[in-house]
Amino acid sequence: VFFRVLRESFARARSRQALAVAAIALGAAVATAMLAVFLNVGDRMARELRSFGANITVVPAADSVPVEIGGIDYRPAAEGAFIAEDELPKLKTIFWRHNIVAFAPYLYVPATLSDGSRTVLVGTWFNHEFTLASGERYVTGATQTNPAWKVEGRAPRDCGGQVSTPGCGLEALVGQRLASRLRQQPGSALAWVPEFAAGGPQSATVVGVLTTGGAEDDQVFIPLRAAQALAAQPGKLRRLQVSALTQPEDAFARRDPKTMTPVEYDRWYCTAYVSSIAAQIQEALPGTVARQVRQVAQNEGEVLKRVQALMLLVTAAALAAAALAVSSATAAMVMERRSEIALMEALGASRWMVAAFFLAEAAVQGIAGGLAGYGVGFWLAGIVGREVFDAPAVPPPVLLPLILTVAVLVSWLGALAPLRGALRQTPAVVLKEGRV
Amino acid sequence: VNAPFRLRLIWRALWLRKRRLSVAVLALVVGASVASALLTTYADLDRKMAGEFRRFGANIVVSPRDSRDAMSAALLEQTGGVPFLYVVGRAGENEVVLAGTDLARLRSLAHTWQIQGSWPAEHECLAGERTGVKLGDRLLLRVGAASASCRVAGVTASGSSEDSQVLLALAKLQELAALPGRLSLIQVSAEPDQVEATRARLAGAVPEAEVRALRPVAESTARALLKIRAMLYVSSLVILGIVGLGVATTLGGIVLERKADIGVMKALGGTDAQIAALFFAESGLLGLAGGVAGCFSGLALAQWVGHAVYQAGVDLRPWVIPQVILITLAVALAATSVPVRFLRGVRPAVVLKGE
Numbered sequence: 001v002f003f004r005v006l007r008e009s010f011a012r013a014r015s016r017q018a019l020a021v022a023a024i025a026l027g028a029a030v031a032t033a034m035l036a037v038f039l040n041v042g043d044r045m046a047r048e049l050r051s052f053g054a055n056i057t058v059v060p061a062a063d064s065v066p067v068e069i070g071g072i073d074y075r076p077a078a079e080g081a082f083i084a085e086d087e088l089p090k091l092k093t094i095f096w097r098h099n100i101v102a103f104a105p106y107l108y109v110p111a112t113l114s115d116g117s118r119t120v121l122v123g124t125w126f127n128h129e130f131t132l133a134s135g136e137r138y139v140t141g142a143t144q145t146n147p148a149w150k151v152e153g154r155a156p157r158d159c160g161g162q163v164s165t166p167g168c169g170l171e172a173l174v175g176q177r178l179a180s181r182l183r184q185q186p187g188s189a190l191a192w193v194p195e196f197a198a199g200g201p202q203s204a205t206v207v208g209v210l211t212t213g214g215a216e217d218d219q220v221f222i223p224l225r226a227a228q229a230l231a232a233q234p235g236k237l238r239r240l241q242v243s244a245l246t247q248p249e250d251a252f253a254r255r256d257p258k259t260m261t262p263v264e265y266d267r268w269y270c271t272a273y274v275s276s277i278a279a280q281i282q283e284a285l286p287g288t289v290a291r292q293v294r295q296v297a298q299n300e301g302e303v304l305k306r307v308q309a310l311m312l313l314v315t316a317a318a319l320a321a322a323a324l325a326v327s328s329a330t331a332a333m334v335m336e337r338r339s340e341i342a343l344m345e346a347l348g349a350s351r352w353m354v355a356a357f358f359l360a361e362a363a364v365q366g367i368a369g370g371l372a373g374y375g376v377g378f379w380l381a382g383i384v385g386r387e388v389f390d391a392p393a394v395p396p397p398v399l400l401p402l403i404l405t406v407a408v409l410v411s412w413l414g415a416l417a418p419l420r421g422a423l424r425q426t427p428a429v430v431l432k433e434g435r436v
Numbered sequence: 437v438n439a440p441f442r443l444r445l446i447w448r449a450l451w452l453r454k455r456r457l458s459v460a461v462l463a464l465v466v467g468a469s470v471a472s473a474l475l476t477t478y479a480d481l482d483r484k485m486a487g488e489f490r491r492f493g494a495n496i497v498v499s500p501r502d503s504r505d506a507m508s509a510a511l512l513e514q515t516g517g518v519p520f521l522y523v524v525g526r527a528g529e530n531e532v533v534l535a536g537t538d539l540a541r542l543r544s545l546a547h548t549w550q551i552q553g554s555w556p557a558e559h560e561c562l563a564g565e566r567t568g569v570k571l572g573d574r575l576l577l578r579v580g581a582a583s584a585s586c587r588v589a590g591v592t593a594s595g596s597s598e599d600s601q602v603l604l605a606l607a608k609l610q611e612l613a614a615l616p617g618r619l620s621l622i623q624v625s626a627e628p629d630q631v632e633a634t635r636a637r638l639a640g641a642v643p644e645a646e647v648r649a650l651r652p653v654a655e656s657t658a659r660a661l662l663k664i665r666a667m668l669y670v671s672s673l674v675i676l677g678i679v680g681l682g683v684a685t686t687l688g689g690i691v692l693e694r695k696a697d698i699g700v701m702k703a704l705g706g707t708d709a710q711i712a713a714l715f716f717a718e719s720g721l722l723g724l725a726g727g728v729a730g731c732f733s734g735l736a737l738a739q740w741v742g743h744a745v746y747q748a749g750v751d752l753r754p755w756v757i758p759q760v761i762l763i764t765l766a767v768a769l770a771a772t773s774v775p776v777r778f779l780r781g782v783r784p785a786v787v788l789k790g791e
Contacts, residue, residue, distance in 0.1 A: 023685065030678050034671065041667065048663055051656040052492060057595055065530040065567050066600040069522045074533075117502075148652035177646070181502070213497060213650040293595035298548040299491045306488060307664055309745040310477070314671040317470055321675050324466060325682035331459075332689035388666045 002353070006360055020411075021369045023329035027322035028373020028407050029380055034318040036381035036395035037388075041311045044389040045304055046245045050101050051147045054241035055297040056278050058083065058290045070215030072120050073238055076195070077109045077231030085224070085235045087285050091242065092132050094280040096272050099245040102144035105237035107227045111192040111220075119178060121192065121220050123227020123237075126155035126173075142221065145243045146212070153186035153208030158223035172204040173221040176211040185209065190220065194230050202230075242281065242290075246274040248301035248308075274301075326369075326407065327414025330362055334418040341419075342427040351423050358419055362411040370407035374400050446717050449697070456690065461726050463686045464764055467679040468730020469737055472760040474672040476738035478665075480750040484742075485664060486628045489657040493545060494518070494623035495631050495650050498638060506618035507645050509610075514641045517624035518542050519606055523613040525579035532567050533601045534577060536609025545625065546594070553590035556603070560589035564599035577602065579613045628657040676763075684771035687719055691775035695782060703784040712776045716769060723768025727761035734760065 009017070059066075060081035067074040083105070091100055107123040125141035132138050143155055156171035174184050184190055184206050191203040210216055228234050247253075253273040257265060269276050274297040278290040292298075334341075344354050378395055385393030450457060498515050500507040512519050521536040539562075543555055553571045556562045561577075563569035573588045586604055593599060610616050626634035631654040639647040701711050735752055742750035 023681075026678065026681065030674055034674065037667070037671075045660070045663070048660050049656065051652065051659065053652050059566075063566070065532050067524055067531060067533055068597045068600045069533050069535075071597050074524070146652060148655045150651060177648075212652060213648040213654070214652070217648065291593065291595040291599070294548040294550065295491075295493050295594065295596065297595070299488070302491070303485070303488050303660070306485070306745055310481075310664075310668065310741075311671075313741055313744065314474075314668060314675070317474070318671060318675045318678070320466075321470060321679045321682065324463065325678050325685065328459075328463060328682045328686045328689075332685050335689055335693065384667075384670055388663055388670065 002357065002360075005357060006364070009361060017365065020329055020333050020365045021372065024326050024366055024369025024407050024411055025372035025376060027326040027410070028370045028403050029376035030322045030373075031319050031406070032374050032377025032395050032399060032403055033380035033384060033393075034315045035399060036377065036393045037384050038311050038315040039396065040385060040389075040393040042304060042308050043245070044385075044391065044393075045307050046300075047101070048389070049300045049303060050243050050245065052296050052300065053148070053293075054104075054145045054243045055246065055274060055293050055300060056242040056244055056281065056290055057293055058240035058242060058281060058285065058288050059238070061287050061289045072122070072215055072219065073108045074110055074120065075108075077107070077227075078233065080238075081287075082233060082236035082238060083240060083285065083288055085228075085237055088240070089130055089132070090284040091281060092138060094277070094284050095270065096244070096277050096280060099272050099277065101243045101245060102140045103240060103242040104140065104142040104145045105224055106142075106239045106241065107224060107231060107233065107237045109227050109230045110195040112195060113178075113182065114191045115182060117181075118195075119192070119218060119220055121194070121222055121227055121230065122216075123222055123224040123230075125224055126158065126221075128158070128224075142241075145241050148212075149216075150211040151208045152211070153206075156207055156221065156223055158225060170202070170204040170222065170226055171207045173208045173210050174206050175217040175219045175221075176209050177217040178220065179206070179209045192220070240285075240288075242277075244274065244277045245272065246277060246297065246301065247272045248305040249273055249275070249298070323406075323410045323413075326410045330365070330411045330414035331418050334358060334415050334422065338422045338425070341422045342425070345423075346427040354423060355419060358415055359412055362415045363408050366408035366411040367404055369411075370404040373407065374403050377403075442714070442717075445714060446721065449714070449718055450721065453690075456693075457722065460683075460686045460690055461722055461729075463683045464723060464726025464768060465730040465733065467676075467683045467767065468727045468760050468764040469734035470679055470730075471676055471763055472731045472734025472756050473737040473741060474668075474675060475756045475760065476735060476750055476753060477741055478668055478672055479753050479756070480738075480742070481665060481668060482629070482661065484746050484748070484750070485661055486657075489628050489661065490625055491547065492653050492657065493650075494625045495628070495653040495657070496624040496626055496635050496638065496647060497650060498622040498624065498642065498645050498647050499620070501644070501646050506615055506620055509606075509617045509619050511642045511645055512619065512622060515622050515624050515638055517622040518545060519619045519622050521606060521609055521613070521615065521618060522601075522620045523579055523609060523615070525577060525613070527563070527567060527569060527575055527577055527602045528573075530567065533597075534579065534609055534612075535598070535601045535603045536606040536613075537603055539603070539605055542603070545623070546592075546598075549592045549594040549598070551590045551592050553588070556586075556589035558605050559586065559608070561586040561602055561604040562590045562592055563588050563603075564601050565591055565593045566600040567602060569602070575602065577604070577612060582612050582614065584608060584612045628654070628661060631658075680767045680770075683767050684774070687722070687768060687771035688775045691715055691772060692778070696788065698779060698782045699784040699786075699788045702782060703788065708779050711779055715772055715776055715779075719768045719772040720765060723765040724761065726768070727764030730764060731757050731760045 060083055063081040091103055104124050109121040111119055111121050113119055127139055128141045129137060129139045143149060156173055172190055186207055188206050189203045190206050191201055193201050253275055257268055274292045278292055281290040341354055381395055382392035385391055518541045519538055523534045525534045539556055569575060569588055571588055571591050574585055575588055576585050631649050635647050635649045739749050742748060
């Protein structure tokens with residue numbers, strides 16, 4: 001009888017049931033979408049903040065004191081220590097290799113330009129491609145570590161170590177200030193005399209003009225191998241800039257790893273703190289020192305923490321609101337059916353029986369609504385993710401059972417209070433009034 | 437029907453069902469507090485996050501037109517930034533870059549630097565960790581034939597160029613390098629949404645220098661702010677929508693419960709419009725009460741959010757109060773308008789006697 005009544009209830013009052021299911025579905029959809037967006041927000045924001053530029057810088061350990069202004073080393077190109085270029089792919093073998101978004105090597109060659117002014121030829125990678133151990137192709141370089149750079153024209157092509165190969169001459173990307181001073185534009189030729197190096201004047205074809213607003217606006221960027229040839233330092237580089245996705249630092253991250261117990265050390269090592277990623281880079285590239293660029297790394301963590309806290313609160317508010325909407329919908333439904341409850345009681349159903357009936361009904365509604373809501377929420381999260389971050393937020397599959405359970409619980413919670421009230425009343429009174 | 441009677445009718449209708457109605461008012465209060473907390477947080481977001489983003493460093497740089505020149509320090513007054521003069525000299529045995537700056541002003545930009553020792557006073561200096569200089573040393577600085585000395589008050593690790601520089605007071609380096617009143621560049625930190633305006637203003641004020649916006653900082657900040665704002669905006673809309681829905685279901689149920697009352701009123705000669713007006717007045721009162729109460733609890737909630745997220749209270753904006761009360765009132769009235777349509781279908785005889 002119990003199940004027949006339940007089935008009949010759904011078959012007969014379709015529109016009323018549909019309304020309750022719709023309310024639950026709406027609540028579940030909001031909950032799914034908000035949770036999915038919340039779970040994705042840390043990662044997405046971290047990626048957004050990577051456009052501030054590299055957050056780890058790697059230099060040789062046994063180096064002499066660099067003569068450095070605005071990130072550029074003005075020492076003679078042959079002085080001091082270097083990092084070997086063929087070690088670099090090792091960066092993509094560290095524990096947090098998937099968090100290494102991009103990296104770029106730098107080698108600086110001071111040079112004198114045609115108007116007698118000094119500049120620095122910066123050798124680096126542009127869209128440098130190599131194959132990882134996993135067989136995956138990986139593209140990295142200066143434009144990848146600095147997504148906010150504005151290049152008018154295009155980045156130089158790397159034509160091997162030769163300064164000029166037939167069909168592919170030396171190409172350069174020129175800083176905007178320098179370009180406007182020397183009236184350079186894509187297509188024109190730029191001549192220079194490298195300092196501290198043998199060899200006379202050289203020239204390159206300008207293929208792009210770079211605007212950053214920083215020191216780069218006064219520099220000339222050339223392929224790394226061309227700079228190595230100029231400095232007579234084949235396969236060497238002076239500095240490595242790494243852009244890594246990191247986690248906000250907490251009190252634990254600021255502890256000195258040397259003072260940690262083995263268990264703590266493992267936890268630190270396996271968390272994507274900027275300090276642990278820097279330590280892993282140092283392990284992968286012996287003879288180097290990896291430092292966090294504190295102004296970027298520290299502030300990035302602060303901003304991430306704030307955004308996550310904000311989204312946590314907003315998500316909690318959305319969940320509370322969804323629960324409120326669902327439970328008020330089920331409550332209103334039970335209220336409406338007081339006379340039905342009285343009738344059941346009058347016909348001899350025990351209070352438990354009636355309660356079980358309504359709770360079972362609410363459970364069926366909760367599951368149906370939860371399922372529909374999860375589907376709609378999935379779609380909604382995709383839209384919100386694409387609109388805000390250009391990548392859909394995908395709710396993890398664990399969310400489905402969670403949403404279903406919560407949907408059932410919340411609709412029970414809504415049904416419970418009015419149900420208790422209705423059961424407390426005498427059937428006869430309700431039935432007489434209930435005719436209204 | 438005269439006015440005092442109408443008032444009494446509304447008052448009794450509310451008072452007699454106070455327990456049932458308290459649920460509706462509670463829903464309205466919750467709705468209104470969420471709305472006012474969200475509006476306040478949203479309105480305060482830009483200013484608060486902008487504060488965070490400013491710490492990413494200066495976003496405007498003022499430098500001489502020709503990078504070979506140094507510019508006049510008089511420009512500093514017009515820009516209000518942090519001045520720098522770079523000179524290659526010797527610190528002890530090593531050739532290093534000596535950076536002269538306004539140490540007091542730099543300190544506010546340099547809060548992320550890791551410093552061993554203390555921030556230097558005017559006559560002291562701060563050495564980068566790659567210079568190999570020891571904390572507490574008396575450092576001999578030389579530029580050409582001139583020399584000066586300073587005590588190393590601190591050794592810094594910033595991860596940037598400062599790690600291989602020696603920082604000292606601007607006036608001291610100007611004197612040492614025989615470049616009185618000269619600067620290499622000025623760093624200015626403008627509000628993230630004011631970068632372009634500030635750049636244009638400075639460019640007009642100091643035509644002899646070049647004023648550039650640091651694209652990575654300025655643009656990344658703007659983009660990140662935009663994303664955060666969009667996310668909060670979408671979430672707020674979703675929350676407000678669903679809160680409104682919850683309130684509407686509760687209020688709607690309350691009207692439907694009163695079929696018998698409606699029957700009596702109709703039997704006594706009340707017109708549909710009069711009865712509808714009574715219901716609207718009732719929910720209007722509820723909406724107003726819920727709105728006022730929710731508004732203030734929402735502002736308290738926003739304060740708490742501010743402390744939880746930014747460790748600082750949020751600015752209370754007076755315009756939020758009337759706005760939230762109006763929204764709540766509108767939701768309450770809209771929620772009533774749906775079930776009120778069913779008034780017309782109520783036939784007193786049927787309702788009062790039963791089928």
